[in-house]
Amino acid sequence: MIQQSTSLLQRIAKTHLALTLGLLGCSFLLSAQAEAGEKYAVRAGTVHTLAGDAITNGVIVIEGGRITAVGSADDVKIPWDAEVLDVPHLEAYPGFVEAHTSSGMDRPNESVAVAPFLNVRDSIDPVAFYFEDCLRSGVTTINVQQGNACIIGAVGMVVKPRGMTVEEMLVRPRSGLKISAAPKSGMSRATQAQTLRATFTGLRTHLEDLVQQKRSGNDYSRREALYQGRDLSGERGKGRAMMSKGWTVEGLELVPRGEVDEKQEPLLDLVEGRIPAWIYCGAPMDVRLALEIARDNGFLGRTVLVLDDSCWKAADLIAEAGVSVVLDSTLVRTETDPKTEEEEEVFIPGVFKDKGIPFALSSRNSSTESLWFQAAMCMAHGFTRAEALAAITATPASMLGLEGKVGCLCPGAAGNVLLTSGDPLSVTSFVEYVVIDGNLVYDRSTDIRTQHLLEGVVPEGTESHAEEPEVEEDTRKKAGDEGGSR
Amino acid sequence: MHLPETTLASVLLVGATSGLFAATAFASAAPSPLTNGDLVAVRAHKLHVSPGNVLEDATLLIRDGVIMQVGDDLKVPDGARVIEGDVVCAGFMDPWGSLGMNGPATVDMSTNAATRAVDGVDPYLHPWYRHQALAAGVTAVRVQAGMVSARGGVGAVLSTAPAEDLKSMILLEDSNAAAGLGLSSRGNPTDVFARISAVDKLVSDINSGRDYAMGLAKYAHELEAWNKTIAEAEAKLEKDFKKAQKDRDKEIAEAKEKGKEFKEEKYKEDKRPKPPKPDAEDAVMARVASGELPLVVTIHRAAEMRELLKGTARFKRLRLVIAGGTEAEAVADELAARSIPVIVRPIPLGANRPDEYSGHDLALAGRLADAGVRVLLGSSGGGSADLPLLASLAIGHGLDRDKALAALTTEVARTFDLSGELGSLRPGRRADLLVLDGEPLLPTTTVRYALSAGRVLISPDSRD
Numbered sequence: 001m002i003q004q005s006t007s008l009l010q011r012i013a014k015t016h017l018a019l020t021l022g023l024l025g026c027s028f029l030l031s032a033q034a035e036a037g038e039k040y041a042v043r044a045g046t047v048h049t050l051a052g053d054a055i056t057n058g059v060i061v062i063e064g065g066r067i068t069a070v071g072s073a074d075d076v077k078i079p080w081d082a083e084v085l086d087v088p089h090l091e092a093y094p095g096f097v098e099a100h101t102s103s104g105m106d107r108p109n110e111s112v113a114v115a116p117f118l119n120v121r122d123s124i125d126p127v128a129f130y131f132e133d134c135l136r137s138g139v140t141t142i143n144v145q146q147g148n149a150c151i152i153g154a155v156g157m158v159v160k161p162r163g164m165t166v167e168e169m170l171v172r173p174r175s176g177l178k179i180s181a182a183p184k185s186g187m188s189r190a191t192q193a194q195t196l197r198a199t200f201t202g203l204r205t206h207l208e209d210l211v212q213q214k215r216s217g218n219d220y221s222r223r224e225a226l227y228q229g230r231d232l233s234g235e236r237g238k239g240r241a242m243m244s245k246g247w248t249v250e251g252l253e254l255v256p257r258g259e260v261d262e263k264q265e266p267l268l269d270l271v272e273g274r275i276p277a278w279i280y281c282g283a284p285m286d287v288r289l290a291l292e293i294a295r296d297n298g299f300l301g302r303t304v305l306v307l308d309d310s311c312w313k314a315a316d317l318i319a320e321a322g323v324s325v326v327l328d329s330t331l332v333r334t335e336t337d338p339k340t341e342e343e344e345e346v347f348i349p350g351v352f353k354d355k356g357i358p359f360a361l362s363s364r365n366s367s368t369e370s371l372w373f374q375a376a377m378c379m380a381h382g383f384t385r386a387e388a389l390a391a392i393t394a395t396p397a398s399m400l401g402l403e404g405k406v407g408c409l410c411p412g413a414a415g416n417v418l419l420t421s422g423d424p425l426s427v428t429s430f431v432e433y434v435v436i437d438g439n440l441v442y443d444r445s446t447d448i449r450t451q452h453l454l455e456g457v458v459p460e461g462t463e464s465h466a467e468e469p470e471v472e473e474d475t476r477k478k479a480g481d482e483g484g485s486r
Numbered sequence: 487m488h489l490p491e492t493t494l495a496s497v498l499l500v501g502a503t504s505g506l507f508a509a510t511a512f513a514s515a516a517p518s519p520l521t522n523g524d525l526v527a528v529r530a531h532k533l534h535v536s537p538g539n540v541l542e543d544a545t546l547l548i549r550d551g552v553i554m555q556v557g558d559d560l561k562v563p564d565g566a567r568v569i570e571g572d573v574v575c576a577g578f579m580d581p582w583g584s585l586g587m588n589g590p591a592t593v594d595m596s597t598n599a600a601t602r603a604v605d606g607v608d609p610y611l612h613p614w615y616r617h618q619a620l621a622a623g624v625t626a627v628r629v630q631a632g633m634v635s636a637r638g639g640v641g642a643v644l645s646t647a648p649a650e651d652l653k654s655m656i657l658l659e660d661s662n663a664a665a666g667l668g669l670s671s672r673g674n675p676t677d678v679f680a681r682i683s684a685v686d687k688l689v690s691d692i693n694s695g696r697d698y699a700m701g702l703a704k705y706a707h708e709l710e711a712w713n714k715t716i717a718e719a720e721a722k723l724e725k726d727f728k729k730a731q732k733d734r735d736k737e738i739a740e741a742k743e744k745g746k747e748f749k750e751e752k753y754k755e756d757k758r759p760k761p762p763k764p765d766a767e768d769a770v771m772a773r774v775a776s777g778e779l780p781l782v783v784t785i786h787r788a789a790e791m792r793e794l795l796k797g798t799a800r801f802k803r804l805r806l807v808i809a810g811g812t813e814a815e816a817v818a819d820e821l822a823a824r825s826i827p828v829i830v831r832p833i834p835l836g837a838n839r840p841d842e843y844s845g846h847d848l849a850l851a852g853r854l855a856d857a858g859v860r861v862l863l864g865s866s867g868g869g870s871a872d873l874p875l876l877a878s879l880a881i882g883h884g885l886d887r888d889k890a891l892a893a894l895t896t897e898v899a900r901t902f903d904l905s906g907e908l909g910s911l912r913p914g915r916r917a918d919l920l921v922l923d924g925e926p927l928l929p930t931t932t933v934r935y936a937l938s939a940g941r942v943l944i945s946p947d948s949r950d
Contacts, residue, residue, distance in 0.1 A: 188594035190631035193605035
């Protein structure tokens, strides 16, 4: 049952209820069964909750999409009416969290440079191959944000890789506004900074104009809002004093919020701290501008920096500002001395760890340099397992305001469970099953793409392709080069 | 001979504290962090206080990065780090450079009058690039976003001392406004009529800047008058309030008596004056028109220069600076009369020279100087480290040596309002100076020490 109503979106956002799914074309994406209140249980050889010690022979009980109990099979009783995934040979982990990506959209960027009024909701493609691949790589929570080539980008949203509509995929609407401190093409750093500042000055001027109009008894903005048929009911019909840690416009309580220019509204939400900012920095010098813009406009406390790998040089500034960061997929950067051409390798997560800056790892896309691989790289460079796993679970979850809701297997969290054949940070283990909100959504034994790639199993109805041995050899070689596709 | 001391007290302080530094002063010849109270004495056979003003066997004392005393009869305080050399002069300044800027910002064509060069400054540039410039003796560079754009925005003067802290790099964050006229680069017209109309557009921009400033002044004036009128009216109204109350009661009673409706008397007053709409670009051009910011115009051809000089003659406070000026000889008399400096780039140009350099001549700087024009020498963003060598080329082609030194020091400081801080070795100036093994700007002379704010950043040990 798919409802096509606007209230649906809000309803899901509030309750995080899983809705019934329509069937998907691919056979491995199992059609979902769980209705609200339906029960699901997983029994695994080891349950890694990432919120305490691992549990041998553990049980996870999920009701209505959420985990209600986790513990040893001796302690936790599986409800009689729960559907059980009994996999004592597998290990259970929480689904991984992608803190920031521009994948899964029709296209990552708009040609409009300053576009706070756009929302990625209109661009997310539920049947994008990216989301399918997320399941293979164990990524179950994804913050989709507009690409870095912008000045002010769109409002992003958090989704799960499951569902035929954006509404079904929704985890959290309005996960923040994308901003770039690095120049959009055709701009330079000087003009980017100028435009970025001017955007906030523009918001301020607009609000001051509205207040001025109201004070002089001019109701133009109301008539305009009426003409355009905007929502002026409830809270939107009322004025509210401006609440900001940056600057404020006296008398904004005179202006019903529904009369504020819709194109400016997400910016006002940002300045008033209602939505976070995700600011891209393409070079260390951009960090200063990003922090200046966030500080001056009062949203530093709700800012996450999305960093290019070169930005490790500005780590001191970042630590001083106390903001979190999302790292580029390049974890080892080679710095070359311009004179001696001597090369120095910098392990970037190490720099941020040493400075005490909370950081999330990110994938280039879901399969190459995926989250598990990035975490494994961190362990290879001396991180503990807990530190490496936190950078793909708990840390990104807290950046998204989903602390305790995703990224751990604990009561109250979403029922997102990976069942792996071994250590998820090892190239020799696989994600065998993925459970999202208490629904089994991925089963590797029926994943025809993986089977074709790794075992040469020819999918039904594609015989003609299998007869061309060159293609198959190429495919296998490629899979080997990439260290195993997951 | 003895140049004036800043204060007697500070000199006494030098003596009193110098002993504390005896142990550490000689610790290192490599770049040393500036600690409060660092004391350095520089001794030289010849000390160029400013071009043409030379002290023999002189000493210069630096404390906290500032020149304290200069003289030929100074005693070196105990504990001071002593640097000795043949010749000492002020650090060179490149008035037309790009060192320290993020590359694309300098060639951005979309800049406008309000674009700020400091936004394009990259503090994370590898220190080696700045080290190169310092090793050549260049201690400061004026930079510009949009060097070839029609409007370059607000330029800045940067120190070449390597630093990751942006603030410590910036010597002046608003040294000038800038415009480019008739440049052959992408986006600029090269047609002669288009070039002339671009000049007229610049003149009209200066004019609207002046109008904007006048509008602001008028608003301030009107607001003041209005405030005064209102305050007076208010005082009078309060004074007459009781009478007004009585009158009102009386009128109400009268109206009642006559059976008429009481009509309130309408209060009238002047409207509060409205401020002009804020405009960032006009605000910069207003500062240009008032002479607060010099306007650096990159321009090469005589026809446009004539048009520019003609168009701007009525702005008496405008401070024009010409950059490039390939054909500036044609208007040398007027440039001299109006004291308009020309930043010349004395470089041998090969086959790839831009169109506007077609009349290029290495003798330009010398000829302009001979005609009484104030000459500055700049790299045009082509590498500040080469500037001292370019200056010696200009000297070889007729530029007087003292004038060449002035073109890299005092004239630059004067043009961009930094005479109080930079350009000469007088007490109170920032200690940006060079210790040389020969006369400045000779091709055979090398920089033995370069100091930036009193820090020794280049020394014989640090050179490779």
